[in-house]
Amino acid sequence: MTNLEKECSNQRTVAIAGGIAIIIMALAAGFSYGFVLEQIAIQGDTDATFQNLLSSEGLFIAGIAGWLVILLCDIVVAWSLYIVLQPLHKNLSLLAMLLRFAYAGILGIAILNLIIVTILINNRASFLTTDSFPVMANVFLIAFEMTWWIGLIIFGAHLLIVGYLAFQSDFIPKLVSILLWIAALAYMLIHAFYFFLPHWNAFTSVLEAVLTIPMVFGELGLGIWLLMKGGKSSDVRDKAAIK
Template sequence: MNGNRFLKSLFGNNFQNQSSYPEENTNMKLTLKNFEQSPQLYARIAGMLYLLIIIAGVFGQLLVRNKLLVYGDVAATAGNIMNSEFLWRVGISADLIMHICDLPVMIILYYLLRPVNKKLALLNLSFNLIQTAVLVINKLNLLAALFFLKDTEYLKSFSPDQLNSLSYLSTKLHDFGFGIGLIFFGFVCLIEGYLFFKSRYFPKTIGVLMSIAGLCYLTNSFVLILVPQFADITLLMPCFIAELSLSLWLIFKGVNLSIWKNSASKNI
């Protein structure tokens, strides 16, 4: 298949040869002017990156940490981490890839939702930046869980049981750090849900789903902090459904161009 025809089938009529946009070739900055020329393209890029975020997140949490961590059993957890050190490191790397992808997604969503309410879109971007920063720093706890189990000279003053306990403590700190980061993301989902609902160029269903996701994130995180014995990851299932729906909609549908451009022209 011709390359241009393939890209047109994926991104719609907004795709053109780069040679037809000499001004864009010399200025690759994501400005509102550039964005207005191809919002559908950026929407699809955001959707694909969002899908990658979901895949990386599921891999790191469900296929790595849930597989290796034995909650309540310090020795078994330490043994699993040491026996699967490379998998543990791959899980951390997947999380970091997820957070790297967060940045372009949040910027694109800011531009997509800016016509609805500029101040709320900026507030949403701010919450998103905070949650990403918190979650990235929180990865140090996962590295610490591994470092405490290494046979290094500076750890000789600790007994094996103490090191196993410190490693396990690091994984618990990661759980709570993750919950704290998701408080900010809960507000992201609530704001995005409102903006999607009011936009008219996204389906209202997406807005409702994202709002429900925000409530679930907030509930789960505060339950984890206040009454951790009642914390249950199944509470986050609506979040998975909402975010997967959003990513797929962005990939295959994007935005209603005529309505988006009309809204954007009124809110420059």
């Protein structure tokens, strides 16, 4: 096997790993955020959230496990995209990887807030009054969400660069790059609104509902491309679309 063949084989393996990680991450996010957090955290109702935590502690812990899976998958995807896209523009690919690593680090900090909630649940009789526990648990749930919002703004910047590189290539479908751009702008706009303009939450929720499809299918499309075709073409090495 020539060096070129080995390089192509390695890139294909990395692309498959990235595609699988994106799909696993989407499934885990659907469970941990779309199901578990939505079931347990009742916005504006501290007592109901408290009761849900007590009655669904196992589900909440499973949700945390899902977030840890997402964190690991993000690291794999960041590395995979760098390997696949760096022939187009090494510095921009490196920046995209570092931004996704930064997002993963912020997500890790956010997850710590959920772990603290489980600690509070297990030790509430030791150092908390019945009245204070619901408030403290809710504070850490809010801290998780707000920390994650900051990370998602950075995640959007990462997708913006990936979408740009994808658009400049001649081997990634243009539809994927356009969806990535839309998703990138949606992530940055929506979560900047949630964090900096909380009194606009009703408007932001509507905006999020409208942009959910491109937000989901942007990266999912990239994941499917990585899984099916990523790293196959020698164009990845032989054609640098950006100088």
